[in-house]
Amino acid sequence: xxxxxxxxxxxxxxxxxxxxxxxxxxxxxxxxxxxxxxxxxxxxxxxxxxxxxxxxxxxxxxxxxxxxxxxxxxxxxxxxxxxxxxxxxxxxxxxxxxxxxxxxxxxxxxxxxxxxxxxxxxxxxxxxxxxxxxxxxxxxxxxxxxxxxxxxxxxxxxxxxxxxxxxxxxxxxxxxxxxxxxxxxxxxxxxxxxxxxxxxxxxxxxxxxxxxxxxxxxxxxxxxxxxxxxxxxxxxxxxxxxxxxxxxxxxxxxxxxxxxxxxxxxxxxxxxxxxxxxxxxxxxxxxxxxxxxxxxxxxxxxxxxxxxxxxx
Ligand SMILES: Cc1cc2nc3c(=O)[nH]c(=O)nc-3n(C[C@H](O)[C@H](O)[C@H](O)COP(=O)(O)OP(=O)(O)OC[C@H]3O[C@@H](n4cnc5c(N)ncnc54)[C@H](O)[C@@H]3O)c2cc1C
Numbered sequence: 001x002x003x004x005x006x007x008x009x010x011x012x013x014x015x016x017x018x019x020x021x022x023x024x025x026x027x028x029x030x031x032x033x034x035x036x037x038x039x040x041x042x043x044x045x046x047x048x049x050x051x052x053x054x055x056x057x058x059x060x061x062x063x064x065x066x067x068x069x070x071x072x073x074x075x076x077x078x079x080x081x082x083x084x085x086x087x088x089x090x091x092x093x094x095x096x097x098x099x100x101x102x103x104x105x106x107x108x109x110x111x112x113x114x115x116x117x118x119x120x121x122x123x124x125x126x127x128x129x130x131x132x133x134x135x136x137x138x139x140x141x142x143x144x145x146x147x148x149x150x151x152x153x154x155x156x157x158x159x160x161x162x163x164x165x166x167x168x169x170x171x172x173x174x175x176x177x178x179x180x181x182x183x184x185x186x187x188x189x190x191x192x193x194x195x196x197x198x199x200x201x202x203x204x205x206x207x208x209x210x211x212x213x214x215x216x217x218x219x220x221x222x223x224x225x226x227x228x229x230x231x232x233x234x235x236x237x238x239x240x241x242x243x244x245x246x247x248x249x250x251x252x253x254x255x256x257x258x259x260x261x262x263x264x265x266x267x268x269x270x271x272x273x274x275x276x277x278x279x280x281x282x283x284x285x286x287x288x289x290x291x292x293x294x295x296x297x298x299x300x301x302x303x304x305x306x307x308x309x310x311x312x
Pocket of ligand 1: 019045114
């Protein structure tokens with residue numbers, strides 16, 4: 001069966017903070033906007049419980065913030081489709097092509113706002129224990145570990161902050177990292193002063209054990225070579241992130257960390273293709289910077305489309 005061909009002014013890839021902000025702005029400029037989402041609407045922040053650094057809110061949950069933003073974007077005509085996955089993009093053509101399982105979209109501009117995911121625990125048992133002891137989001141799953149023993153894996157700021165956060169719930173937190181800390185001094189000082197946290201550097205997690213749920217882990221002390229078993233109820237993995245750029249790797253320049261190279265104006269090397277939010281190579285990745293990128297990308301996409309229409 002041939003797929004129907006549908007024209008859009010702008011296709012936005014990803015319905016996180018960056019993508020939905022772009023959709024709100026683009027919709028409000030009367031552009032015909034489609035947002036394609038292949039995971040959870042809201043992306044990384046969808047399940048966060050207490051966001052305390054988004055301007056205008058003392059505290060807000062991810063679902064409330066994103067739910068309102070989605071309604072705002074839809075109010076101005078943006079369509080968010082979370083059931084149709086992209087199979088291929090051709091960004092150098094005009095119009096650009098975004099092919100999904102069901103349709104072929106021809107579009108004047110593309111805003112890539114596909115964000116990133118956390119890197120998975122590199123052990124074969126990961127699948128068996130995923131969400132049954134192995135977790136990636138302390139804000140989402142930490143509450144499951146009231147008075148339990150928790151391990152946090154990683155040595156950067158995200159891991160250190162996760163360990164601190166999890167002291168809300170756990171009775172004991174091990175912070176396990178295979179080399180030295182990469183976290184900043186202030187964060188390191190905070191965890192060293194926290195009596196619930198035990199820091200285990202130069203230590204590697206080698207195996208996970210448990211029947212239906214995680215019960216213990218094997219850890220290797222890299223200095224002494226000693227392998228021992230440690231009882232833990234849950235592990236929160238914080239060993240880096242993977243930008244969602246596999247779809248674009250043959251079309252766009254990626255940075256060494258796998259993000260899309262684009263300036264503060266979100267313009268990529270291809271006219272009419274913009275990168276917004278955490279998927280763009282930049283130093284600060286926050287909700288506010290994602291919203292800022294979404295704004296910039298949409299406003300400049302509109303300029304690009306207007307110029308394109310003038311030349312036809
Ligand atoms: C647990 C946690 C807590 C955080 N807390 C805060 C906080 O309190 N304050 C703060 O400022 N920042 C916080 N951050 C950072 C903040 O969430 C991110 O900077 C921000 O959400 C990035 O938004 P984004 O839209 O760029 O990307 P994402 O949120 O990553 O959204 C990208 C979206 O694109 C989708 N996608 C990916 N590939 C495709 C594809 N091929 N097709 C269609 N869709 C696709 C994904 O499913 C996802 O929904 C937190 C991050 C995490 C993980």
